[in-house]
Amino acid sequence: DAGVIQSPRHEVTEMGQEVTLRCKPISGHNSLFWYRQTMMRGLELLIYFNNNVPIDDSGMPEDRFSAKMPNASFSTLKIQPSEPRDSAVYFCASRWTGTNTEAFFGQGTRLTVV
Amino acid sequence: AQSVTQPDIHITVSEGASLELRCNYSYGATPYLFWYVQSPGQGLQLLLKYFSGDTLVQGIKGFEAEFKRSQSSFNLRKPSVHWSDAAEYFCAVGADAGNMLTFGGGTRLMVKP
Numbered sequence: 001d002a003g004v005i006q007s008p009r010h011e012v013t014e015m016g017q018e019v020t021l022r023c024k025p026i027s028g029h030n031s032l033f034w035y036r037q038t039m040m041r042g043l044e045l046l047i048y049f050n051n052n053v054p055i056d057d058s059g060m061p062e063d064r065f066s067a068k069m070p071n072a073s074f075s076t077l078k079i080q081p082s083e084p085r086d087s088a089v090y091f092c093a094s095r096w097t098g099t100n101t102e103a104f105f106g107q108g109t110r111l112t113v114v
Numbered sequence: 115a116q117s118v119t120q121p122d123i124h125i126t127v128s129e130g131a132s133l134e135l136r137c138n139y140s141y142g143a144t145p146y147l148f149w150y151v152q153s154p155g156q157g158l159q160l161l162l163k164y165f166s167g168d169t170l171v172q173g174i175k176g177f178e179a180e181f182k183r184s185q186s187s188f189n190l191r192k193p194s195v196h197w198s199d200a201a202e203y204f205c206a207v208g209a210d211a212g213n214m215l216t217f218g219g220g221t222r223l224m225v226k227p
């Protein structure tokens with residue numbers, strides 16, 4: 001398996017533009033997580049899905065952020081409009097919600113908003 | 115609410131020396147505990163995990179960790195550090211299957227030749 005695949009790996013955009021980050025979880029996994037990593041706040045959980053359904057989005061910073069999981073093999077995290085303070089590395093992770101299973105992380109998307 | 119504290123932000127050790135990275139957690143029940151490693155520009159890779167049973171857990175790359183319920187700790191150890199171990203290490207705690215992980219702030223490890 002290729003692991004969790006995120007695209008793009010790097011994104012530079014201007015303030016006010018819409019940004020869409022993409023994630024393909026590992027086949028067979030039924031939980032998907034979006035994390036954000038910054039120097040100031042470390043790793044923060046933004047939202048997670050079980051069986052394509054959002055379970056907890058309390059970590060989403062504000063209404064500018066939205067996430068979808070239209071099917072078991074694809075998820076998006078959208079920021080509209082983007083702001084410089086959104087600059088961070090965004091990680092997607094997936095796991096199978098069986099006993100004793102861990103989350104597998106993608107390589108991340110480094111977002112820079114100028 | 116669950117939380118994780120990694121008291122050491124930076125640690126520097128000499129190559130070949132032993133290593134211990136500290137992790138303290140707060141959680142109301144028996145936790146799921148994890149150590150992940152992140153190399154520069156990379157995602158997080160699982161080193162080891164504890165769910166139940168033997169409190170001394172062996173992981174990849176020669177790492178081990180010990181769960182001490184009385185101290186709410188899950189410290190990571192390695193008897194002899196290699197230069198390639200230089201990275202950032204994250205401790206994480208999770209609830210039961212299906213719930214999200216809460217990460218500590220990370221410890222950046224530097225290895226001196």
